[in-house]
Amino acid sequence: xxxxxxxxxxxxxxFCAVNKINFQIEKNKTIGLLGPNGCGKTTTIGMMLGLVTxxxxxxxxxxxxxxxxxxxxxxxxxxxxxPYVELPKKLTVKQNLExxxxxxxxxxxxxxxxxISSDLDIKNFYERKTGELSSGQKNRVSLAKSLIxxxxxxxxDEPTASLDPDIGDFIRxxxxxxxxxxxxxxxxxxxxxxxxxxxxxxxxxxRKGKIIDSGSCEDLIKKxxxxxxxxxxxxxARS
Amino acid sequence: MNFNKIYALGLRHLYxxxxxxxxxxxxxxxxxxxxxxxxxxxxxxxxNSEYYNNTVGIILTAAILYDFLFRAxxxxxxxxxxxxWSRNFTNLFxxxxxxxxxxAALTITAILRTLIGLIPAVLxxxxxxxxxxxxxxxxLIFLLLSLYLFGVTLGLLVTSGLLRYGPSFENIAWASLFFxxxxxxxxxxxDILPLSLQIIAKGLPLVHIFEEMRSILMNNTVNYLNIFxxxxxxxxxxxxxxxxxxxxxxxxxxxxxxxxxxE
Numbered sequence: 001x002x003x004x005x006x007x008x009x010x011x012x013x014x015f016c017a018v019n020k021i022n023f024q025i026e027k028n029k030t031i032g033l034l035g036p037n038g039c040g041k042t043t044t045i046g047m048m049l050g051l052v053t054x055x056x057x058x059x060x061x062x063x064x065x066x067x068x069x070x071x072x073x074x075x076x077x078x079x080x081x082x083p084y085v086e087l088p089k090k091l092t093v094k095q096n097l098e099x100x101x102x103x104x105x106x107x108x109x110x111x112x113x114x115x116i117s118s119d120l121d122i123k124n125f126y127e128r129k130t131g132e133l134s135s136g137q138k139n140r141v142s143l144a145k146s147l148i149x150x151x152x153x154x155x156x157d158e159p160t161a162s163l164d165p166d167i168g169d170f171i172r173x174x175x176x177x178x179x180x181x182x183x184x185x186x187x188x189x190x191x192x193x194x195x196x197x198x199x200x201x202x203x204x205x206x207r208k209g210k211i212i213d214s215g216s217c218e219d220l221i222k223k224x225x226x227x228x229x230x231x232x233x234x235x236x237a238r239s
Numbered sequence: 240m241n242f243n244k245i246y247a248l249g250l251r252h253l254y255x256x257x258x259x260x261x262x263x264x265x266x267x268x269x270x271x272x273x274x275x276x277x278x279x280x281x282x283x284x285x286x287n288s289e290y291y292n293n294t295v296g297i298i299l300t301a302a303i304l305y306d307f308l309f310r311a312x313x314x315x316x317x318x319x320x321x322x323x324w325s326r327n328f329t330n331l332f333x334x335x336x337x338x339x340x341x342x343a344a345l346t347i348t349a350i351l352r353t354l355i356g357l358i359p360a361v362l363x364x365x366x367x368x369x370x371x372x373x374x375x376x377x378x379l380i381f382l383l384l385s386l387y388l389f390g391v392t393l394g395l396l397v398t399s400g401l402l403r404y405g406p407s408f409e410n411i412a413w414a415s416l417f418f419x420x421x422x423x424x425x426x427x428x429x430d431i432l433p434l435s436l437q438i439i440a441k442g443l444p445l446v447h448i449f450e451e452m453r454s455i456l457m458n459n460t461v462n463y464l465n466i467f468x469x470x471x472x473x474x475x476x477x478x479x480x481x482x483x484x485x486x487x488x489x490x491x492x493x494x495x496x497x498x499x500x501x502e
Contacts, residue, residue: 010495012494012495017495042498042499043495043498046495046497046498049329049333050333050492051329051332051333051492051495051497051498052492052493052495052497052498053489053492053493071335071337071338072241072335072336072337073335074335075333075334075335076335078333079333080329080330080333082329084326085326085327085328085329085330086325086326086327086330087325087327087330088251088255088321088322088325088327089325090255090258090259090325091251091254091255091258092254092258095251095254095258098250099247099248099250099251099254100330100334102243102244102246102247102250103244103247103248103334103335103336104334104335105241105243105244105335129258145330
C-alpha cells in the first residue's frame with residue numbers, strides 16, 4: 001500500500017478533531033474525503049502535509065513512517081492546492097511559479113513553467129499580478145503551482161469551490177487528463193458530490209472526526225439504498 | 240543549507256519590492272524623515288549643549304545606527320507578515336524548505352530592505368548636516384554587524400510570537416523596538432539610567448554599541464573589546480532567538496495554527 005493512515009488522532013485540548021482514523025490509498029488512485037464542515041478533513045490533510053502534529057497514530061508512505069523522512073525529502077513528493085490558500089497577490093503569475101519551482105528544486109524550470117501554463121491555459125495572464133485575477137484564474141494558477149513539481153501525492157481541498165460550472169468542469173477535466181498521463185495519487189476533499197463521483201476511485205466519509213463509511217461511490221450508494229452520492233452523503237451526515 | 244531555496248525566498252521579497260513603487264517609496268520615506276528630524280535636533284544640541292559641544296553628528300549618527308537596527312528588525316517581521324497577509328503561509332510551510340533555510344532567507348533578505356531604506360538617508364545626511372557615519376571608520380562594520388544580529392533577533396522573537404499567537408501579535412511587532420530603546424542608551428550615556436536599570440542595560444548589546452560609537456566620535460579611540468562584547472552578546476541573543484523560533488514552530492504544529500494562519 002502506498003499511503004497508510006494508522007489510528008491517526010488529533011486532539012486540541014478537550015476537543016477531538018480527528019479520532020483514530022484508519023485508511024489506505026493505493027498508488028495512482030484518487031480518494032475522496034467527504035464530510036460536513038468541521039468533520040476533520042482539513043486537519044487530516046494538515047497532518048499529512050506536516051503542518052499539524054498528530055496526537056497519536058502514524059502516517060506511512062510505502063510502509064515508512066512520515067516522521068522518518070527528512071522534511072524536505074518528503075515534502076518534495078507532495079503538493080497541495082486549495083482556494084483558501086493563496087499565492088502572493090503582488091507577484092505576477094510567472095514570478096509565483098518561478099519561486100515555487102525554485103523552492104521545489106525543479107530542473108529545467110522554464111520548460112516546466114511553459115508546459116504547465118500552456119496545459120492550464122494561463123499563458124494569457126502570465127505577467128499579471130495574481131491578486132488581480134478572477135477566482136477561476138487564481139484556481140488554475142494554484143493548481144499549476146501544485147503540479148509544478150510533478151508530485152507523487154497531490155492533496156486537493158475543494159479545488160473547484162466557488163467556481164462557475166464552466167471553469168469547474170475545466171479543472172475537473174484537467175485533473176482527469178493529468179491523472180491519465182502521470183503517475184499520481186490524489187486525495188480530494190470536496191463538497192461537490194458530482195465532482196467526487198467523476199474523479200474518485202473510492203471515498204471516505206467522515207463525521208465528527210471519525211470515518212463512518214468508505215468504499216467506491218457505487219458501492220456506497222447501493223449499500224445505503226440511495227440514488228446518488230449526494231443523497232448518500234446527506235443520509236450519513238445526518239445520521 | 241540549500242542556497243537555491245534561500246535565493247528563491249529572497250527573490251520572492253525582491254519581486255515584491257520591485258513590483259511596487261509605493262513600497263520602495265515607503266522603505267525610503269521613513270528613514271529619510273528620521274534623518275531630517277534628528278539632523279535638526281543634532282544641530283541644535285551641537286550648538287547649545289556642553290556635553291555635545293564640538294562633537295557634531297553624535298546624535299545624528301546614533302539616530303542612523305538606531306534606524307539601522309529598527310529597519311533590520313522591521314524588515315524581518317514584515318517579510319514574515321507578508322506571508323500571513325497574502326495567505327501564502329501554508330504554501331510556504333509545505334514547500335520542501337528547511338526551517339533554518341527560511342530563517343536564513345529572511346535574515347539575508349532583511350539586509351536588502353534595510354539598505355534600500357537607509358542608504359539614501361545616510362547619503363542625504365552628508366551634504367545636509369555634514370555628518371557621515373563612515374567617519375566611524377572600520378569599527379562601523381562591526382557595530383553594524385552587532386546591530387543587525389540584534390535586530391534580526393528581535394525579528395525572530397516577534398515572528399515566534401506570530402507563530403504562537405497568530406496575526407493578533409502583529410501590534411507587538413511594531414512596538415518591540417520602542418520597548419527596548421530606553422535601555423539601549425542610544426542618545427545618552429548609561430550613567431543616566433538608575434543603577435538597577437544599568438545592570439539590565441548592560442545585558443543588551445545596544446549599550447556597548449552606542450557607548451562605543453560615542454567614544455569613537457568624542458575621544459577618537461576604539462575599544463575593540465567593547466565591540467567584541469557587543470557582537471558576542473548579539474550572537475547569544477541570536478541563538479536564543481533561533482531556539483525560540485523553533486519552539487514556536489513546533490508549538491504551532493501541535494496547536495494546528497499553521498494550517499489556517501492568515502487574516
